[in-house]
Amino acid sequence: MNTMQARLILIDGTVYEGNSVGFAGTSSGEVVFNTSMTGYQEILTDPSYAGQLVALTYPLIGNYGVSARDVESSGPKVAGFIVREMSETPSNYASQGSGDDYLTENQIVGIQGIDVRALVLKLRDAGVMLGMITTQHDAPTGLQILKNLPEYDAGTYAREVSTQTAYFWADNARSETIPPRSAKPRVVVLDYGTKYNILRELLERGLEVVVLPCGATKDEIAAHKPDGIMLANGPGDPRSLEAEVEVIRQLMSENPKQPMFGICLGHQLLGRALGGETYKLKFGHRGANHPVKDLTTGKVHITSQNHGYALQADSLPQGVEVTHVNLNDNTVEGLRHLERPVFSVQYHPEASPGPKDNAYLFDRFAELVKAGK
Amino acid sequence: MPKRPDINKVMVIGSGPIVIGQAAEFDYAGTQACASLREEGVSVVLVNSNPATIMTDPETADAVYIEPLTLPFLEQVIAKERPDGLLPSLGGQTGLNLAYQLAEAGILEKYDVELLGTPLDSIKKAEDRDLFKEMMKSIGQPVPESVVCENVEQARKFRDEIGYPLIIRPAYTLGGTGGGIAWNDEHLEQFVKSGLERSLIHQILLERYLNGWKEVEYEVMRDGNDTAITICNMENFDPMGVHTGDSIVVAPSQTLSDKEYQMLRTASLNIIRALGIEGGCNVQLSLDPNSSRYFVIEVNPRVSRSSALASKATGYPIARVSSKIAIGFNLDEIQNAVTKKTLACFEPALDYIVCKIPRWPFDKFGTSDRRVTTQMKATGEVMAIDRSFEGALMKALRSLEVGVTGLRAKGMSALTEMELEQKLRVPTDERLFVIFEALRRGLMVEEVFQITRIDRWFLRRIAKIVELEGRLRGKTIESLTPELLTQAREMGFHDAHIAELTGLDELEIRARRKGFGLVPAYKMVDTCAGEFEAATPYYYSCFERESE
Ligand SMILES: Nc1ncnc2c1ncn2[C@@H]1O[C@H](COP(=O)(O)OP(=O)(O)OP(=O)(O)O)[C@@H](O)[C@H]1O
Numbered sequence: 077m078n079t080m081q082a083r084l085i086l087i088d089g090t091v092y093e094g095n096s097v098g099f100a101g102t103s104s105g106e107v108v109f110n111t112s113m114t115g116y117q118e119i120l121t122d123p124s125y126a127g128q129l130v131a132l133t134y135p136l137i138g139n140y141g142v143s144a145r146d147v148e149s150s151g152p153k154v155a156g157f158i159v160r161e162m163s164e165t166p167s168n169y170a171s172q173g174s175g176d177d178y179l180t181e182n183q184i185v186g187i188q189g190i191d192v193r194a195l196v197l198k199l200r201d202a203g204v205m206l207g208m209i210t211t212q213h214d215a216p217t218g219l220q221i222l223k224n225l226p227e228y229d230a231g232t233y234a235r236e237v238s239t240q241t242a243y244f245w246a247d248n249a250r251s252e253t254i255p256p257r258s259a260k261p262r263v264v265v266l267d268y269g270t271k272y273n274i275l276r277e278l279l280e281r282g283l284e285v286v287v288l289p290c291g292a293t294k295d296e297i298a299a300h301k302p303d304g305i306m307l308a309n310g311p312g313d314p315r316s317l318e319a320e321v322e323v324i325r326q327l328m329s330e331n332p333k334q335p336m337f338g339i340c341l342g343h344q345l346l347g348r349a350l351g352g353e354t355y356k357l358k359f360g361h362r363g364a365n366h367p368v369k370d371l372t373t374g375k376v377h378i379t380s381q382n383h384g385y386a387l388q389a390d391s392l393p394q395g396v397e398v399t400h401v402n403l404n405d406n407t408v409e410g411l412r413h414l415e416r417p418v419f420s421v422q423y424h425p426e427a428s429p430g431p432k433d434n435a436y437l438f439d440r441f442a443e444l445v446k447a448g449k
Numbered sequence: 450m451p452k453r454p455d456i457n458k459v460m461v462i463g464s465g466p467i468v469i470g471q472a473a474e475f476d477y478a479g480t481q482a483c484a485s486l487r488e489e490g491v492s493v494v495l496v497n498s499n500p501a502t503i504m505t506d507p508e509t510a511d512a513v514y515i516e517p518l519t520l521p522f523l524e525q526v527i528a529k530e531r532p533d534g535l536l537p538s539l540g541g542q543t544g545l546n547l548a549y550q551l552a553e554a555g556i557l558e559k560y561d562v563e564l565l566g567t568p569l570d571s572i573k574k575a576e577d578r579d580l581f582k583e584m585m586k587s588i589g590q591p592v593p594e595s596v597v598c599e600n601v602e603q604a605r606k607f608r609d610e611i612g613y614p615l616i617i618r619p620a621y622t623l624g625g626t627g628g629g630i631a632w633n634d635e636h637l638e639q640f641v642k643s644g645l646e647r648s649l650i651h652q653i654l655l656e657r658y659l660n661g662w663k664e665v666e667y668e669v670m671r672d673g674n675d676t677a678i679t680i681c682n683m684e685n686f687d688p689m690g691v692h693t694g695d696s697i698v699v700a701p702s703q704t705l706s707d708k709e710y711q712m713l714r715t716a717s718l719n720i721i722r723a724l725g726i727e728g729g730c731n732v733q734l735s736l737d738p739n740s741s742r743y744f745v746i747e748v749n750p751r752v753s754r755s756s757a758l759a760s761k762a763t764g765y766p767i768a769r770v771s772s773k774i775a776i777g778f779n780l781d782e783i784q785n786a787v788t789k790k791t792l793a794c795f796e797p798a799l800d801y802i803v804c805k806i807p808r809w810p811f812d813k814f815g816t817s818d819r820r821v822t823t824q825m826k827a828t829g830e831v832m833a834i835d836r837s838f839e840g841a842l843m844k845a846l847r848s849l850e851v852g853v854t855g856l857r858a859k860g861m862s863a864l865t866e867m868e869l870e871q872k873l874r875v876p877t878d879e880r881l882f883v884i885f886e887a888l889r890r891g892l893m894v895e896e897v898f899q900i901t902r903i904d905r906w907f908l909r910r911i912a913k914i915v916e917l918e919g920r921l922r923g924k925t926i927e928s929l930t931p932e933l934l935t936q937a938r939e940m941g942f943h944d945a946h947i948a949e950l951t952g953l954d955e956l957e958i959r960a961r962r963k964g965f966g967l968v969p970a971y972k973m974v975d976t977c978a979g980e981f982e983a984a985t986p987y988y989y990s991c992f993e994r995e996s997e
């Protein structure tokens with residue numbers, strides 16, 4: 077076991093002493109927790125966690141190792157990783173290495189051996205806050221550094237994790253050359269930090285997938301003649317992405333018939349483009365067990381979630397309807413435009429990790445795209 | 450939908466005398482169900498022949514009948530009480546079989562009693578091995594190659610096609626009664642005969658034996674609005690071939706990736722939907738350790754033996770919620786009894802590990818056959834909760850009350866190498882101790898794996914315990930550093946155990962440990978891994994920093 081000491085310092089002055097896991101060093105970010113019992117590698121590589129130190133509530137992590145199969149982006153994107161215990165002895169036929177080595181290779185700073193449940197209860201009661209995992213600084217020095225850091229909400233993480241160049245998603249991999257259009261409908265994904273599984277789900281439904289950078293202009297998007305637009309998930313406060321919101325607004329006014337589907341940050345940006353307001357949740361929703369009611373069908377689905385902000389229900393204009401609500405706290409989980417083929421959800425129908433119960437939304441989108449072509 | 454106005458009186462059938470495979474868990478389920486129904490103003494008529502049950506207390510139901518659990522007696526009770534509905538899914542296999550027979554005999558129809566929660570048709574589909582296979586195929590769920598036999602001839606024919614090993618599984622039984630694994634003709638004849646005898650409908654399933662595959666269970670729940678959720682999944686320590694009731698079981702699963710977990714979860718939910726069950730259901734699956742192939746093994750269309758474990762492991766009251774669903778409520782209309790703020794419509798998140806170890810009666814009877822196979826032999830079980838697998842396992846071992854503080858069962862150290870290997874190969878009630886002994890003698894995890902096919906993850910954890918045992922042995926009191934004691938306590942080494950290994954006085958060790966501030970903390974089982982405040986949680990001890 078790596079016995080190098082590490083500490084987690086919270087900006088409120090709380091200090092948790094533990095051991096280093098993964099890369100030795102210092103990393104700061106917003107401390108959040110996720111209650112999923114499986115899927116740590118998908119979580120590590122989910123770009124929506126950029127800028128965050130992610131604590132997993134399940135105490136045994138790394139049991140089944142890591143595998144190239146389980147990545148949701150080019151590599152780990154979390155700012156740091158907090159676990160009770162990282163398994164040194166993974167066991168699964170698909171495993172290609174240990175979680176510890178994976179973190180080290182990808183220079184992810186982590187800590188283990190702390191009372192993660194105590195940390196979770198603290199965040200639940202006080203709300204998420206900035207923190208630092210460090211093998212280098214003592215508590216007073218670390219705290220001083222933390223106090224000089226900008227707020228998490230001020231960051232524009234989506235622009236950092238987004239692809240910087242356009243690419244084509246083919247056969248479960250990124251291809252830099254975008255082929256001319258075939259007979260298949262083409263979807264443009266605006267990459268605010270997309271998980272690969274969104275791309276996989278689209279591809280599986282017979283759609284061509286072109287991924288464009290977060291900052292793509294409406295003309296750059298139009299140049300690909302999309303039959304549908306996917307607003308992807310991603311990290312950070314939607315209020316920090318006004319330029320992106322403006323592009324969505326332009327896309328909608330230019331082509332009112334364009335099918336559009338937003339997920340997570342994409343949903344929040346769409347909501348803002350439609351005139352809604354967003355706000356920060358106290359400690360967010362991160363896990364694989366959140367019940368969401370589809371108000372249009374009356375059905376309840378278990379969903380995979382990862383978000384720290386939400387749309388304010390009463391801020392949405394006429395003509396836009398809340399379609400989904402979270403049964404735990406009644407927050408908005410989905411919306412649709414009453415006259416256009418435009419809809420979005422706050423949770424993750426692409427799962428990975430989490431339940432596959434909501435893939436029907438991709439079917440719905442694919443149908444709209446194919447119908448509009 | 451809220452409570453159905455037409456259901457005002459419900460009959461609950463208990464599970465009768467305690468037998469292997471059907472013990473106190475169904476009293477637990479039935480009692481919870483009675484309370485849950487009465488909470489909604491439903492009057493409960495309870496029938497059970499077992500006086501040593503809480504459900505037969507006069508306070509539990511509105512009318513209690515202590516009667517033989519047979520059709521004539523049940524019919525009399527029905528004629529007298531005229532209940533609106535019968536809840537078949539809480540009295541174990543006995544309750545389910547009787548409900549099925551009452552329906553088939555036309556008695557329910559005669560007195561206009563509705564079968565609640567589980568449609569008659571789905572009892573048939575889940576219990577009749579042949580119909581079950583058909584239905585699985587129709588919804589695209591894989592089942593192992595098998596054939597339904599009603600005589601020895603048919604069994605021989607299948608043997609010629611598939612070869613050995615084969616497994617014999619009787620229909621409409623519980624705890625694997627009458628079945629077994631056949632490695633040769635002699636076994637085959639024997640088990641086919643006993644299986645046919647024990648089966649309610651004189652039918653067995655002969656099936657390819659999934660040697661070395663993982664055994665995993667899902668407890669799932671569905672309501673009348675077709676919302677379906679998973680309460681808990683569980684993984685057997687022993688690979689296929691040891692009945693779940695005779696296997697060490699952990700919750701949640703430890704060696705499944707998210708892809709595997711979700712694949713089996715989706716399968717379980719598809720199954721409960723296809724069966725149309727409104728209430729709880731138990732799905733047993735088998736997963737290939739070398740690929741992501743799986744097979745569906747069995748479905749219990751009712752609250753199962755594992756439901757008690759799953760309920761206590763997660764804090765989710767399965768029987769309570771099942772009963773509410775049976776009288777019309779949907780999951781999003783039922784409160785989460787632990788948080789009191791959220792709803793019963795969610796999937797519990799665990800932030801601890803649960804370990805169940807069966808308790809067998811062999812020591813009482815001095816029987817020579819201590820093998821555990823596909824026919825359940827355990828008479829009880831213990832469960833432990835901790836933040837590490839080692840901690841949960843050691844705590845459960847201490848709960849067994851078989852005097853194993855030092856993880857040494859009697860006679861282990863006298864075994865020859867050959868005897869040891871034989872004992873590793875054939876699962877018995879002692880196998881865990883044999884594994885300890887083998888690792889202690891220097892056998893590698895890989896060797897133990899090759900013999901037992903128990904997942905390396907579990908074996909390596911046990912090897913860690915053995916390794917720490919070795920490091921503690923012979924330590925002086927001064928050399929028990931805070932680090933070493935912390936590690937020992939986190940891995941579940943009790944002071945008495947450390948005393949045994951070091952030869953030191955237990956009280957002296959305790960004093961030193963406390964001197965370092967190493968005292969247990971108590972954490973909550975709250976269904977949600979701390980995400981919401983809990984109103985009526987329960988607790989477990991662990992070596993963490995903060996108590997709640
Ligand atoms: N095809 C198979 N290959 C190997 N082992 C099997 C196979 N099918 C069943 N088993 C083993 O036999 C055990 C008992 O089988 P099964 O669960 O069908 O019996 P049961 O009498 O219905 O038990 P329950 O009490 O769970 O209802 C299983 O737990 C499993 O270990």
Ligand SMILES: [Mg+2]
Pocket residue numbers: 693733747
């Ligand atoms: Mg079974």
